[in-house]
Amino acid sequence: MKFKGFAMALAAGLVLPVSFPGHLYSADPLSRSSDGGTDASQIDTRVQDLIRLLADPSYSKRQNARAELERIGVVALDRLHAASFDADPQIASSARFIVRSNQFNWAWEYDSPKVREILGNFGAAEVYEKSVFIDELARLERDEGLAALCRLARYETVGALAKKAAIHVLKSKPLVGQSPIGRSQKILRYIEGGTSDSSLWIQTFHSSIASEKSATTSETVFDVDWWVRQIENERALIGKNTQETSVDVTVELIKWVTQQLSVRPNTREQALTIAAKLLEPSLNQSLHRQAQLGQQSAAANSFAQWALQLQLPELVHRQHQLLPMRIIAREPIFTYYLAESYLQLGDQEKAERIALAAWNGKQLERSPLDWKGDAIDVSTGEKEQAGNSGLDAVFAYRNRSAKENSYVLGKTLADRGRFEWAERELKQAAGDDLTLDSSLMALFKLAEIQQSLGKHNEAKLTLEPFVLRLEKEPMFRRQMVEQSQLLTFIVTSYHQYSGDAARVENNVGEAARQYILSLDASEENVDALIGLYKLETGPELQAKRRERLRSIVTRMKDGIRKYDQFLRDGAGNDYFQTFSLQLANELNSLAWLIANTEGDFGEAILMSRRACSLNPEHAEYLDTLAHCYFAAGKWKDAVEQQQKALSLKPNHPDFQRALARFQAKLAEAESPPSK
Structure with a gap:
């Protein structure tokens, strides 16, 4: 061409x-x-x-x-x-x-309009603003931004920016059904002629994939010593006040190299050694400063989650030894991470004892042994009474109540798939005083977890005492109506969960009644209408649910138009970001509803994609987009988007079940027809 x-x-x-x-x-x-x-x-x-x-x-x-x-x-x-x-x-x-001068044309003829727009913004931006647009290119679907990222890695003269683009290319993966060798060969043509470090990173890695040996044995050569030298070069540049690299670039390079080694045979020890560099002061300078401010260290939190994701629990042991005790005392999540590390090592008993220590608010005695050995000495007792754990002063320092801390911990543990520990924290956070918003939030989250695990009846029973009290005690109901914004959410969810429990038991009449009660409480709970659509019902109920669907879709589209108008009229005002997020939520809810009932699936895809563009790192929005593609019969796209959702929330039970279903459908579609 x-x-x-x-x-x-x-x-x-x-x-x-x-x-x-x-x-x-x-x-x-x-x-x-x-x-x-x-x-x-x-x-x-x-x-x-x-x-x-x-x-x-x-x-x-x-x-x-x-x-x-x-x-x-x-x-x-x-x-x-x-x-x-x-x-x-x-x-x-x-x-x-x-x-x-920043006057160069970064866009080329074959770039899509979206890529041209991003590259135009990149070219016009100041150097310190440009990384945002590199991230935008990396978030585009189906490798749409791949060529542009290679171009930036190949030609950008600010080394830190070129290397950021290169790392995005290194981290990108073949699309479902795409040949890794063919893709690597294409990337090598994009980067051809480049002599910068960023170009060499891409050339070295993708040359190994595109090699003849890779084509015949599915093995790729990974030169560990060469990559270690690249890491050391970046670390040496950090202290030179140069634009050739940055701490973020160096951290991401170390993480990528570690990930490559962690999945290859016989290189796990090397992965541990390289990853341990992230715990050194030059790459973790913010840790002590954040500790002095009484804040959780985002870097330490991210490191622990990343190490556990790669199945390198020894790194969590090392981190636990190095963290200041004041951080561990203020942030029990780090003790839970330690417990999770022992689960990965197969020591269920020690993991549970450490988790109990975290729940009790007890500090652990840290071992002086080598960091690849045992990290702590554990002894725990029964749950202490509130006020005796020694954490009251710490929690007051953080300006958060003990219940609120348990609620936050419960949410975090649920996201990590540690549901038993999460339920324990959330039950403590809920307590007996249901007039507190913090208690209701914990109660609602607990039921939501049970529902996601398919425990519909347990979810119903969790909310039932509160809902029954609302129905039977007028004074309590008036008090809650006046002070709690969660009331509607709890009532509509209770009836939805009750409907799901009845549907599983094949009690169609009761399920339909509960779903309708849920919609009467709030039509914003589209999952209740979706539940109605899952029922095998007669013509009368089918007509009612279709009419309800039309009414809800019309109302939601009106809301979307209003938010669009707000954004057009109020660009740049104080509420612009709030309206953008609300619009994204409305678009996502409507797309989810259509994908799981009936309607224009193509329109649902467009709405869902727009929601994702407004809030790109929202796992639930990516899950919705996957369901929209699935409803439209686009199995590969559904699998790809569901994998992205799971990459953000890898332990979400609904996401896992959906991916298995989408992959099975894709395999069925690609299998040769039976004779």
Whole structure:
């Protein structure tokens, strides 16, 4: 294929050709002309000629040369960067000015409109703002931003930005059904000719995948020593106050190398050694500062979760030895992480004793042994009475009640799939005083966990005492109506869970009655209407649920239009972000409803994709998008999006069940027909 010119990322996506005698430039590295069209060597020759013109005595020729170099775009960057050190001071000065001017066209003709928009923003942004747009490219679906990321890794002159793009390329994975070898070969063509560290990272890794040995044995060579040298180079650069790297880039490189080693045979010890570098002060400078402020260390939290995800529990032991005791006392979650590490080591008894210590608020005696050995000495007793745990002062310091702390812990443990520990914390948080919002939040979350585990009757029974009290005690009901915003959510959920329990028992009449009561309490609970659609019912109920669906869909679309109008009228005001998140929630709810009932599945996909664009890291929104694709019969897309949702919440039972269902359907669709 021969392209007719470069895409201009700016000026609303206009495509403007670059003048060149007899030909037009093609920026596509996958296209090499064999019929007289412009090829890479012709462009390179033209770039060199233009650079020499930067020192021409004629002012107009110098200006025209500069303008054409900027139009040619990023493919001229290598030559311009070299020219920055030219012996002719005028050429060197002009080349440096062009490189620093940020006037390059990063978009190429084959880029999608969305990629062009992001690259246009990237080119116009200040250096400290650019990383946001690299992350946007990485979040695009189906490798839409892959070529642009390779381009940034290949041509960007700020090393930290180029390496950030490279790491996104390294972390990206083949699409469902895509050949890893073919994909790596394409990436290598995108990065061809690059000599920067970021280019070499990509070339080294993907060359091993695209090699002949990989094609015949499905094995890839991973040169551990070479990658260790790359890590050490980045660590050495950190203290030099340079734009060639950053702490974030170095941390992500270490994590990626560790992940590669953790899944390969016979390299686990090397993975542990490399990952332990993340616990060194140069890469964890914020830890003590955050501790002094009385805040949980986000870096320490992230490290523990990452280590457990890679099945490297020894790293959690080492971290527990290094963390200041004041952090461990204030943040019991780190003790729970330690308990989880012993689960991975197969020591169920010790894991449970440590979890009980966390629940009791007890500090553990830390062992001075080597960090790959035993980390703690555990002794726990029965649950102490409130006020005797020694944590009251700590919790007061954090300005949060003990119940609120238990609630937060319960949510976190549930997200990690430690449901037994989560239920224990949430039951403590709920307590007996149901007039407190913190107690109701814990009660609601506990029932939600039970529901997600398929324990519909348990979820119903968890909420039942509160709902029955509302029905039987008018004074209590008036008090709760006035002070609690959770009342409606609890009532509608109670009836939905009751309906689910009845449906599982094949009690269709009771299930229908409970679902209708749930919708009467709040039509925002679309799961109740979805439950109605799962029932095998007669024509009368089918007509009622279809009418209810039309009514709810109409109301939700009206709400979406209003939020759209708010955003158009209030761009830049204080409520813009709030309206954006509310719009995303409405779009997601409507898409989820249609995907699980009836309607235009194509429209549902568009709404869901928009919700994801407004809130990209929301696992539930990605789950909805997967269900929309599944409803539309797009099995591969459904599997890909469900895998993304699970990557954010890997222990979510509903997500796990959905992925298994989608993968089974994809396998069935791809299997040859039986004779």
